Amino acid sequence: MALMPAADIDVTEPLVRRLLTEQFPDLAGLPLRLAASGWDNTIFRLGSNLAVRLPRREAAAHLIEHEQRWLPQLTVGLAMLTPTPVRCGTPSSFFPWPWSVTPWIQGTTAAAQPLSARRAWAAELANFVDGFQQPAPADAPANPVRGVPLRMRDEHVRRRLAGGHVPRAREVERLWSSLEALPPWEGPAIWLHGDLHPANLVTQSGMLAAVMDFGDLTAGDPATDLAAAWLVFDPEGRRIFREHLDARREIGTATWQRARAGRWSWRRRCWHIPMTTRPSGGWATTCWHRCSTADPAGGSFRRPRWDCWRGGARPGRRCR
Numbered sequence: 001m002a003l004m005p006a007a008d009i010d011v012t013e014p015l016v017r018r019l020l021t022e023q024f025p026d027l028a029g030l031p032l033r034l035a036a037s038g039w040d041n042t043i044f045r046l047g048s049n050l051a052v053r054l055p056r057r058e059a060a061a062h063l064i065e066h067e068q069r070w071l072p073q074l075t076v077g078l079a080m081l082t083p084t085p086v087r088c089g090t091p092s093s094f095f096p097w098p099w100s101v102t103p104w105i106q107g108t109t110a111a112a113q114p115l116s117a118r119r120a121w122a123a124e125l126a127n128f129v130d131g132f133q134q135p136a137p138a139d140a141p142a143n144p145v146r147g148v149p150l151r152m153r154d155e156h157v158r159r160r161l162a163g164g165h166v167p168r169a170r171e172v173e174r175l176w177s178s179l180e181a182l183p184p185w186e187g188p189a190i191w192l193h194g195d196l197h198p199a200n201l202v203t204q205s206g207m208l209a210a211v212m213d214f215g216d217l218t219a220g221d222p223a224t225d226l227a228a229a230w231l232v233f234d235p236e237g238r239r240i241f242r243e244h245l246d247a248r249r250e251i252g253t254a255t256w257q258r259a260r261a262g263r264w265s266w267r268r269r270c271w272h273i274p275m276t277t278r279p280s281g282g283w284a285t286t287c288w289h290r291c292s293t294a295d296p297a298g299g300s301f302r303r304p305r306w307d308c309w310r311g312g313a314r315p316g317r318r319c320r
Contacts, residue, residue, distance in 0.1 A: 004039055007056040011042040015095065016052055023089055024101065040215060045104055053083065054099040061097035063215030066141045068100060071214055074191060080128045081105050081202070081210035105210045107202035115234040118198075121208035122237045125201070126244035128211055129193075129225050136191045136219030146194040147220020149184040150261050179261035182254055185221035194218050196228040226251070226259035 013032055020028040030047035037043070040060035044052040055061045071084040087101035110118060145153065157176055161169045193200075194216030202210035226245070229238045245251060 005057060007037075007042075008058050009056060009095070011037070011054050011056050013044065016044050016054065019054075019089060019092060019095055019099065020046075020052070022092060024087055027087070027101065046101065047104075049104050050086070051083070051102050051104045052099065053085075053102055054089075054095070055097050058097070060215065063217075064098045064100060066217045067214050068098060070141070070217060074132065074134075074217075078128060078131050080124075080208075082214070083210075083212055105202055105212070107204045107209050109199050110201035110203050110208070110232070111198035113198075113203055113206070115237065117206060118233055119237040119240060120206065121203070122233055122240035123244045124208045125228065125232065126241050126248070128208075129196070129228070130245060130248045132193060133190045133222050133225065135188045140189060140191065140219035141217055143194060143216060143218035143220070146216055147189070147192050147218045147224045149221070150180045150182065150258060151184070154180050176261065179257055182257050182261070185223065185255070185258070187222075189219035190222045192218050192220060192222070192224050194224065196225045197231045201232070221255075221258060222251075223255050223258035223261075226256065229256075229259060 035043045035045045068088045083102040085100035089099035
């Protein structure tokens with residue numbers, strides 16, 4: 001089983017240099033080096049303060065378009081660093097998709113930080129979510145799995161539960177059934193980051209400094225991003241996050257319960273990855289935390305067979 005889909009285009013330093021020369025010649029002479037290559041995008045560091053973000057697969061090209069169109073207006077006034085494009089590259093004769101020049105954000109992924117240490121910035125993440133979650137226009141990007149009613153995830157979740165690889169699957173299914181039956185979000189579609197987990201958060205000197213990767217930007221049920229309460233924090237951090245948001249606006253029990261269900265729906269990403277001996281990488285570490293420390297009732301279980309995907313970025317690596 002492949003850990004990462006093959007690239008449709010090999011994004012190399014000469015290709016990026018050629019794009020810069022063609023579209024942004026004032027930047028073409030800056031030092032350029034490969035920083036990271038992920039599921040959807042390849043990142044190059046450009047000079048000291050910039051990064052170049054290019055899709056490596058056709059399926060991800062529209063995600064860059066979403067960031068280019070919406071982030072400059074959505075991040076105005078937010079007290080948080082974000083990779084908002086400062087130059088918007090366009091398709092060329094030798095590279096068929098949009099690409100971006102963004103700020104280079106130095107730091108360490110929050111997935112490398114102990115859960116207890118994350119409590120210190122739970123309120124800051126709550127501030128970001130509160131500021132970002134504003135009513136969205138009708139032409140906001142659609143997403144088939146984020147921001148949607150839980151019933152739209154029901155078939156997928158139950159199929160995973162029936163696959164024979166989920167510890168205490170019947171218990172999980174009972175919880176899912178009770179949460180899936182909750183009333184759906186009936187308010188206006190709200191802007192969502194869409195992928196708010198520790199590997200997309202950057203810390204500096206132990207405190208939250210940046211929110212990264214807005215490729216799954218969409219609009220819908222605010223519970224999608226509120227699932228960060230479970231994905232990012234331990235119980236004490238979760239309490240701080242929830243209390244801070246509840247003090248700023250009325251969220252309601254049903255929305256928090258849908259967020260809890262969204263945590264289980266997100267956890268499906270752990271349910272089909274290769275099992276090895278220990279987790280490695282920001283996303284894998286998040287899986288390990290969610291899959292091995294929280295049971296349906298909120299207690300804990302720790303089973304060696306829940307070791308998750310061994311691959312990807314190392315938890316302590318410097319972030320783009």
